[in-house]
Each structure stands twice: as C-alpha cells, then as structure tokens.
Amino acid sequence: xxxxxxxxxLASHKKTHIHDTSSTAQRSRLLERLRLQPVDTITARRELNxxxxxxxxxxxxxxxxxxxxxxxxxxDDQGRTHNGIALYFLSTSTSTSTAPAQAEA
Numbered sequence: 472x473x474x475x476x477x478x479x480x481l482a483s484h485k486k487t488h489i490h491d492t493s494s495t496a497q498r499s500r501l502l503e504r505l506r507l508q509p510v511d512t513i514t515a516r517r518e519l520n521x522x523x524x525x526x527x528x529x530x531x532x533x534x535x536x537x538x539x540x541x542x543x544x545x546x547d548d549q550g551r552t553h554n555g556i557a558l559y560f561l562s563t564s565t566s567t568s569t570a571p572a573q574a575e576a
C-alpha cells in the first residue's frame with residue numbers, strides 16, 4: 472500500500488468518501504484527520520480533497536471544536552516554497568505537547 476493510499480484511508484471517515492465534496496463530508500474528513508494529527512492547508516487540499524480548508528476549519532470552530540493554527544513554511548510538490556501556510560491542530564486541555572509553539576486561534 473502506498474503512502475498516499477494510507478493517508479486517504481486515515482483521512483476518510485467511514486461514511487464520507489474522498490470524492491464527496493459536500494461541506495459536511497469535507498468537515499468530517501478534516502476533523503477525523505485532526506483527531507489523528509495536525510494537518511496543513513496543502514495536505515488538506517491534496518490528500519483530503521478539501522479545496523478551502525480555512526472555511527471548513529471556521530465551520531468546525533463554529534460547531535465548538537477548539538482548532539488552533541500555526542503558520543509554517545512548506546515546499547509544494549512542484550518544489551515551490553510557500554510562506555504562511557496554516558498548520559491546524561486540535562487543542563486539548565489534557566495534552567499540549569503536540570501543539571506547535573506560538574499557535575494562534
């Protein structure tokens with residue numbers, strides 16, 4: 472199994488297929504991934520099929536999820552460097568060790 476296939480399986484909730492582009496399905500995939508690990512904008516677009524991750528994060532926050540953001544620099548698949556990419560993670564009161572330093576809400 473390739474790494475991409477593993478990522479797709481981890482990201483897809485049992486009831487949401489990766490090709491389902493409804494907002495509900497995208498929120499479900501994003502929340503499922505965030506429960507496993509932080510996710511950045513580029514990865515959310517590429518692996519989770521979420522065109523506008525920031526909008527889905529806002530919707531999840533509006534539903535009461537404490538999602539934080541840390542800005543990072545990443546290189547995309549074409550070798551281009553992007554500054555200010557959002558890295559999203561779930562904030563938990565019991566464990567802050569997985570949260571990147573200097574995170575923003």
